[in-house]
Amino acid sequence: MSRLGYVRHRAPRGAPARRAAGGVAVVVCDHLHRLFSDPYYARFLSASGDVLAELGLPMMVMTVPPADPGTLPALAAGADGVLLIAARKQHPLAITLSTSGIPVRGIGRPPDDVKVPYADVDNRDGARQAAEHLLLGGRRSIGVIAGPPTLPAAQDRLEGFVTTLRQAGMSDVPVAYGDFGLPSGTHAMQWLLRRSPGLDAVFAASDLMAAGALNALARAGRRVPDDVAVIGFDDSPLARRAVPALTTVRQPVEELAMLATRLLLSGTVSVNPILPAELVVRDSA
Amino acid sequence: MSRLGYVRHRAPRGAPARRAAGGVAVVVCDHLHRLFSDPYYARFLSASGDVLAELGLPMMVMTVPPADPGTLPALAAGADGVLLIAARKQHPLAITLSTSGIPVRGIGRPPDDVKVPYADVDNRDGARQAAEHLLLGGRRSIGVIAGPPTLPAAQDRLEGFVTTLRQAGMSDVPVAYGDFGLPSGTHAMQWLLRRSPGLDAVFAASDLMAAGALNALARAGRRVPDDVAVIGFDDSPLARRAVPALTTVRQPVEELAMLATRLLLSGTVSVNPILPAELVVRDSA
Structure with missing residues (x-):
C-alpha cells in the first residue's frame, strides 16, 4: 500500500x-x-x-x-x-x-x-436548482417529499429547497417524509394531496420517491407536468425510464x-x- | 451462539x-x-x-x-x-x-x-423436467444455452437436460455457453440459430439468458413459442415480466x-x- x-x-x-x-x-x-x-x-x-x-x-x-x-x-x-x-x-x-x-x-x-x-455532493445547491426551476415555471403551491430527517443528505436537500422557496416569499411548504424508497414516495404524495389539494409541484429527494409520487398522481387523475410538476433527485437509470421521464438533480x-x-x-x-x-x-x- | x-x-x-x-x-x-x-x-x-x-x-x-x-x-x-x-x-x-x-x-x-x-437445488432433475416438457410438446430440434462449464450447477443443468434428450434418441444437441447474464443469452441464441437454423426449442440455464434469447429470436423474426419454444431456469421476477412470460424451472x-x-x-x-x-x-x- x-x-x-x-x-x-x-x-x-x-x-x-x-x-x-x-x-x-x-x-x-x-x-x-x-x-x-x-x-x-x-x-x-x-x-x-x-x-x-x-x-x-x-x-x-x-x-x-x-x-x-x-x-x-x-x-x-x-x-x-x-x-x-x-x-x-x-x-x-x-x-x-x-x-x-x-x-x-x-x-x-x-x-x-x-x-x-x-x-459529498452539493445537495443544498442541487435542491436550490430544483426550486428555482419550479419557481421559473410559474409553480406556486409546492410540496416536498423529503428523505429521513436523521440523514444529513436528506436535511441538506430539504433545507436547500425550502430556503430557496422562502427567499421567493413562499413560506407554507408542506413536507412529507419518506425513506428514499418507491412505496414511501407514493404514500407521501397521497398525504400531500390530502393536505394541499391545490398542489402544482413536488420535489422528491430521490428518483425512487419521485417515481412513487408519479404513481400516486396517476391514480389521483393528476397529469404530470400539466397539473403537477415532479422533480426527483439522483438521475438514476430509473429517471430516464419513468413516464413521463423525470426532471431530476444529477448526483455524480x-x-x-x-x-x-x-x-x-x-x-x-x-x-x-x-x-x-x-x-x-x-x-x- | x-x-x-x-x-x-x-x-x-x-x-x-x-x-x-x-x-x-x-x-x-x-x-x-x-x-x-x-x-x-x-x-x-x-x-x-x-x-x-x-x-x-x-x-x-x-x-x-x-x-x-x-x-x-x-x-x-x-x-x-x-x-x-x-x-x-x-x-x-x-x-x-x-x-x-x-x-x-x-x-x-x-x-x-x-x-x-x-x-443445493436439484439442478439435474429441473433440467430433466424442462427436456421432457419440450419432448412432450413435439419439439425435435433442441439447443441449449448452458452456464459456465467450470460451475457445477451449470454442468448439472446441462447434463440433466442432454441426458434426457439422449434417452429419447436425440443425440445432436447444439450447446452454446453463456455467463448466466442477459447479453450472453442473446449472443448464444444468435450462435445457435446460425449453427442450427431449424431449431424449434432452446433451454437456457438462467432466466436472464432466456430473456436474452427472446431478444435474439425477436430480432431474427422467430415467434415464441410458435417457431421456437424457450425455457429458462430460476423463476426470477423477470420470468413473469418477460414477453411472452417465461416457462422456467423454479429454484427455491x-x-x-x-x-x-x-x-x-x-x-x-x-x-x-x-x-x-x-x-x-x-x-x-
Missing part, C-alpha cells in the same frame, strides 16, 4: 493491533433489501469496486439497519479502511467506527456527532465513489471535497 | 486463533456488477440476511471475480462462518477457504476439489438461503440437502 501513500492511522490506546488484510469494507447504514432496490447503491459499489479491483484490493459490503445497536466493527476489523454510507444522527455504529482507529471516509456529510472525513455517484475510495486509500484526511449537483430537465417538470 | 448449538470448528494446527465476531460472510464467486444485475443474488442475500437479522447477526458480502487469485480469506477471517456461492473448479479462494478452519457452507454443489458441506432460492444459513450456524456438517426444482409452465414453451 505504500505506493499509494497510504498511512495507517494510529489505533486508540489499548486497542488490539490489527493485521493488514488488504481490502475495504463498505458499510451501508440501510436495510439489506434497499441495497438491491435503490440503484444508488449499485452505482456506488460498482464504481468503488472498479477502483479497488484495479489495485487488486477486495471489497466487502455490509448493511447496518438504521436502528442497529452498532455491533459491526468487529467484522470490519480486518479491513484496511471503511467507506461509511448513509450514517444517521446518533448511529452507534458510526460513532464506534469513527473512534476505532480504522481509516473511515464518510460518503455524504456525516452527522455532527460522527467525526470522520467525508466526500460514480465520481463520488471513485474520489472517496482513492482518498480513503491515500490516507488523506484533511480534505472533504464536495462535488457539484446539476439539474437535468426532462419531461416531468 | 450456543443456543443455536453452534460448535466452532477446530482451526488447523498452527493457525492463529480467531476471535468471535458474530457474523457471516457471503462470498460470491462472480463479478460485482452481476451482484446487482442477477436477481438470484438479491433473492439469496435478502433471505439469508433475514435469518441472520432475526438472530442479531451481521452479514457481509464480498464478490470474488472467477479469475481472482484468491487472496480474500484474510478479510473474512473475522467471520463466524462463510456461505460460498458459485465456486468454480480450481478456484484458489474456494480451496483456501475450505482448508481455513472457518466453517463454510457451499451454496450449490462445490467443485470436486473444494471439500465443503453444501446445500429463498428456502435454499434460509436452510443453508441455519445449517452453517448450527455447525451441522454431515448433511448436504438437495431441494426440489419444479417446472413452471407459462407462455414461452
Whole structure:
C-alpha cells in the first residue's frame, strides 16, 4: 500500500493491533433489501469496486439497519479502511467506527456527532436548482417529499429547497417524509394531496420517491407536468425510464465513489471535497 | 451462539486463533456488477440476511471475480462462518477457504476439489423436467444455452437436460455457453440459430439468458413459442415480466438461503440437502 501513500492511522490506546488484510469494507447504514432496490447503491459499489479491483484490493459490503445497536466493527476489523454510507444522527455504529482507529471516509456529510472525513455532493445547491426551476415555471403551491430527517443528505436537500422557496416569499411548504424508497414516495404524495389539494409541484429527494409520487398522481387523475410538476433527485437509470421521464438533480455517484475510495486509500484526511449537483430537465417538470 | 448449538470448528494446527465476531460472510464467486444485475443474488442475500437479522447477526458480502487469485480469506477471517456461492473448479479462494478452519457452507454443489458441506437445488432433475416438457410438446430440434462449464450447477443443468434428450434418441444437441447474464443469452441464441437454423426449442440455464434469447429470436423474426419454444431456469421476477412470460424451472432460492444459513450456524456438517426444482409452465414453451 505504500505506493499509494497510504498511512495507517494510529489505533486508540489499548486497542488490539490489527493485521493488514488488504481490502475495504463498505458499510451501508440501510436495510439489506434497499441495497438491491435503490440503484444508488449499485452505482456506488460498482464504481468503488472498479477502483479497488484495479489495485487488486477486495471489497466487502455490509448493511447496518438504521436502528442497529452498532455491533459491526468487529467484522470490519480486518479491513484496511471503511467507506461509511448513509450514517444517521446518533448511529452507534458510526460513532464506534469513527473512534476505532480504522481509516473511515464518510460518503455524504456525516452527522455532527460522527467525526470522520467525508466526500459529498452539493445537495443544498442541487435542491436550490430544483426550486428555482419550479419557481421559473410559474409553480406556486409546492410540496416536498423529503428523505429521513436523521440523514444529513436528506436535511441538506430539504433545507436547500425550502430556503430557496422562502427567499421567493413562499413560506407554507408542506413536507412529507419518506425513506428514499418507491412505496414511501407514493404514500407521501397521497398525504400531500390530502393536505394541499391545490398542489402544482413536488420535489422528491430521490428518483425512487419521485417515481412513487408519479404513481400516486396517476391514480389521483393528476397529469404530470400539466397539473403537477415532479422533480426527483439522483438521475438514476430509473429517471430516464419513468413516464413521463423525470426532471431530476444529477448526483455524480460514480465520481463520488471513485474520489472517496482513492482518498480513503491515500490516507488523506484533511480534505472533504464536495462535488457539484446539476439539474437535468426532462419531461416531468 | 450456543443456543443455536453452534460448535466452532477446530482451526488447523498452527493457525492463529480467531476471535468471535458474530457474523457471516457471503462470498460470491462472480463479478460485482452481476451482484446487482442477477436477481438470484438479491433473492439469496435478502433471505439469508433475514435469518441472520432475526438472530442479531451481521452479514457481509464480498464478490470474488472467477479469475481472482484468491487472496480474500484474510478479510473474512473475522467471520463466524462463510456461505460460498458459485465456486468454480480450481478456484484458489474456494480451496483456501475450505482448508481455513472457518466453517463454510457451499451454496450449490462445490467443485470436486473444494471439500465443503453444501446445500443445493436439484439442478439435474429441473433440467430433466424442462427436456421432457419440450419432448412432450413435439419439439425435435433442441439447443441449449448452458452456464459456465467450470460451475457445477451449470454442468448439472446441462447434463440433466442432454441426458434426457439422449434417452429419447436425440443425440445432436447444439450447446452454446453463456455467463448466466442477459447479453450472453442473446449472443448464444444468435450462435445457435446460425449453427442450427431449424431449431424449434432452446433451454437456457438462467432466466436472464432466456430473456436474452427472446431478444435474439425477436430480432431474427422467430415467434415464441410458435417457431421456437424457450425455457429458462430460476423463476426470477423477470420470468413473469418477460414477453411472452417465461416457462422456467423454479429454484427455491429463498428456502435454499434460509436452510443453508441455519445449517452453517448450527455447525451441522454431515448433511448436504438437495431441494426440489419444479417446472413452471407459462407462455414461452
